Amino acid sequence: MNKQDFNEGLLGFLDASPTPFHATKNMAMMFSNAGFTKLDEAGKWELQKGEKYYLTRNDSSIIAFTYSDSKNYTMVGTHTDSPNLKVKPNPVIKEHGVVKFGVEPYGGLLLNPWFDRDLSLAGRVTYLSSQNIIKDALIDVKKAIAVIPSLAIHLDREVNNTKSINAQTDITPIVTCNENFTKETGGFDFDDFIKEQLLHAGIDDVKELYANELSFYDTQNASFVGLNDDFIASARVDNLLSCYVGMLSICSVDAQTPMLFIASDHEEVGSASTSGAAGSFLENTLRRLFSDYEEYMQLIRTSLFISADNAHAVHPNYPSKHDKEHSPYINRGSVVKINANQRYASNSKTISKFLNVASSLGEPTQNYVTRSDMGCGSTVGPITATRLGIDTLDVGLPTYAMHSIRELCGADDAYSLYKIILGFND
Known part of the structure; x- marks a missing residue:
């Protein structure tokens, strides 16, 4: 090779x-x-x-x-x-005209680079089948479904001198403007979203969702960088x-x-x-x-x-x-x-x-x-x-x-x- x-x-x-x-x-x-x-x-x-x-x-x-x-x-x-941002078990946060997913930092990650990135979601889902068997499946949304927008410099003039990030409040990814994030109002809830991803993975026999281990990730592909392709960025x-x-x-x-x-x-x-x-x-x-x-x-x-x-x-x-x-x-x-x-x-x-x-x-x-x-x-x-x-x-x-x-x-x-x-x- x-x-x-x-x-x-x-x-x-x-x-x-x-x-x-x-x-x-x-x-x-x-x-x-x-x-x-x-x-x-x-x-x-x-x-x-x-x-x-x-x-x-x-x-x-x-x-x-x-x-x-x-x-x-x-x-x-x-x-x-x-290191990444892991989705919390009850992730949906509805406020200020948007829906966000609550996340928890995994490992010693640099938080600043997560702002203004096209983020997708992937991981493992555990569910109960119609035969009452607990099963696992992997999902990967692939599409960019979330972003963590930076605060404009006009609203924080000292950002380039002193910037701290609150892991609870500052890095929750925004996923939609539709606050009607429920079946009853014609939207869809988090469980429906996960079931849809399972369906894309070829799994339609889901009686009940139990738990998941999902992480956000940057959708930008790995690539060569440099005048002579000196580096690999990913x-x-x-x-x-x-x-x-x-x-x-x-x-x-x-x-x-x-x-x-x-x-x-x-x-x-x-x-x-x-x-x-x-x-x-x-x-x-x-x-x-x-x-x-x-x-x-x-x-x-x-x-x-x-x-x-x-x-x-x-x-x-x-x-x-x-x-x-x-x-x-x-x-x-x-x-x-x-x-x-x-x-x-x-x-x-x-x-x-x-x-x-x-x-x-x-x-x-x-x-x-x-x-x-x-x-x-x-x-x-x-x-x-x-x-x-x-x-x-x-x-x-x-x-x-x-x-x-x-x-x-x-x-x-x-x-x-x-x-x-x-x-x-x-």
């Missing part, structure tokens, strides 16, 4: 994955097409050496693995979730970019190669869930691969876990926010992430393994250390290392505007990391 094909596929994946549920579904389809067999966590597994498998949990986290004779696995860990670059790299990596190896890929949900809110990295999903899966404890521990102590997440590229307009000796540049290679306080799990041994493979392939690498007077984010790396006791490395792809509604990465870096990961199996 060349870089152009790689990046074109990346843009398509980003556009088709507005929520973790959609990202997981798309990766599952990719694995199925690549010859992986789907496993059910609730069923009995009959694994065969030399075969490839995948499984999901909560429809929002996914694991794919080869079942090899070797226990020297290369594991790649990423996350499926991104929503959810953090961390679907790494999901795409890990997914293609394991799809590119044969079934005899010991490799595993996991994309977990809820990293942006601490990973503490059944489908998050702090949960049992990966450990449960590995114990079923090697039920004998001696073999399991051999796997843990001979394997390497590569936590792949985004890294802060030095911002050309704010260089003082970075340690000048550890400031990654976009399109200059993958970033090794290091923190003395174990916010990243890299150590000298795991770093050396990565650098050795990258050097052998002629692929560039960079280091990132946050300023000593600033806080440091974290990843699934330390969480996984702590839970499993597996040697772990934190790497990332340099990015601008992390946690904005539209982020920016380089057109060269992801393909370079893809080649390095494959190099661990040569």
Whole structure:
């Protein structure tokens, strides 16, 4: 696969994955097409050496693995979730001539970029069928149905000097001017709207709606930006970019190669869930691969876990926010992430393994250390290392505007990391 094909596929994946549920579904389809067999966590597994498998949990986290004779696995860990605005259970607000949907910020998102964007809605809906069976379905409205208009500068002359955003009152998306948002007055209510979206998804057997997990997202497609298509701009670059790299990596190896890929949900809110990295999903899966404890521990102590997440590229307009000796540049290679306080799990041994493979392939690498007077984010790396006791490395792809509604990465870096990961199996 060349870089152009790689990046074109990346843009398509980003556009088709507005929520973790959609990202997981798309990766599952990719694995199925690549010859992986789907496993059910609730069923009995009959694994065969030399075969490839995948499984999901909560429809929002996914694991794919080869079942090899070797226990020297290369594991790649990423996350499926991104900061966004989630719809509240009773979302409809009617006031001041409009209907708005109440939302709750998910994760540490930049709120300012959400103003004046064409927003749509997607996620998972749980309902009762006419056979009294509880079922789930994914919906994606796709059409721009909402906007959060900015307050005009005439009404806030100090906005460019001091701007704070109240997450309860300032960011409720407007969806219509029709305040008669009920069946009785000839409009339609929220449940009717959801049922209509289910009908578009081919589901007409809905006896009762129970719950939903819906998120607003920007309808602008991912695209190349720059005089020479230097950049890729998109929503959810953090961390679907790494999901795409890990997914293609394991799809590119044969079934005899010991490799595993996991994309977990809820990293942006601490990973503490059944489908998050702090949960049992990966450990449960590995114990079923090697039920004998001696073999399991051999796997843990001979394997390497590569936590792949985004890294802060030095911002050309704010260089003082970075340690000048550890400031990654976009399109200059993958970033090794290091923190003395174990916010990243890299150590000298795991770093050396990565650098050795990258050097052998002629692929560039960079280091990132946050300023000593600033806080440091974290990843699934330390969480996984702590839970499993597996040697772990934190790497990332340099990015601008992390946690904005539209982020920016380089057109060269992801393909370079893809080649390095494959190099661990040569």
